[in-house]
Amino acid sequence: MTGKKIRRKTFAAREDLVDHLSRIAKENGLTLYSYVNHLFELAVRAESENVNLSNLIEERELICNAKRAGFASIPERLWNDMIEVACDRDEEEAIGCWYETGVWFAKRYMSSDVSDPILALKEDLDRFAWSSPKVDIIRSEDELSINASSSRMSHNRTILYEAFWEGILEAFGFEIVEKDITLGNIYLGAIKDERYGGE
Secondary structure, eight states: OOOOOOOOOOOOOOHHHHHHHHHHHHHTTOOHHHHHHHHHHHHHHHHHTTOOHHHHHHHHHHHHHHHHTTOOOOOHHHHHHHHHHHHHHHHHHHHHHHHHHHHHHHHHHHTSSOSOHHHHHHHHHHHHOTTSOOEEEEEOSSEEEEEEEOTTOOHHHHHHHHHHHHHHHHHTTEEEEEEEEETTEEEEEEEEOGGGOOO
16 A cells, blocks of 8 residues: 655745755755755644744753853752852852852953953853842943842852852952942942953
8 A cells, every 4th residue: 555645845935044954954964855844844843832943942042052151050959058068068168169260250251252241241140040149230430339139048148149249350350349248138349450450
C-alpha cells in the first residue's frame, strides 16, 4: 500500500533569508526543501502547544548572555542558606569575597566595548541576578549614588551586597563618602576619586 502523495506549494520569501537558509541546510547535509519543511513543522508544533517562538529564543538568549557575563542560576533558598553559612563561618572573609567579586565584575565591564560600563553592569544585574534587589543609580559628572532595597534581604545578605557594590564603585574610580545601611536597604554616596581621573 502506497502512502498518499504530498502536494507541494510555492511561497514567496525574502531572498536574503532564503540564501541564508540554503547555506544552513547545505552545512547540515539537507536540501532546502527538507530544511524549510522541518522549520514549518517546528512552527506548527510550537503553535499547537501555545509556545511563542520569539519568546523562546529571547529566553534562551537571556540565559546564554547571563552565562557569558559570569552569572549562575541557583535556587534562591540555597543562595540565602550559603550566605548565612559563609557569614557564620567567617563574616570578614565573606565580605572580602563579595568586595573582590564586585571589583572583578567592574574590571570585566570596563574592558568590554560597551559605551557605559556602569550602566551595562547595572542592567545585567537587573536582567540576570533575579534574586538581587533592584538598584537605582543617580549620577552627575563626578558624583554617584546607589540605592538598593528589598524586603527579602537578610542582615548578612544586606552587608554582603553592600560590599559587592563598594567593590564595583571603587574599581570604577569612585570614593565612597556616605553610607546608610539598614536591614534590606543600601545607600552609597560616592565621588570620583581624583587619583583615577575620568572614566
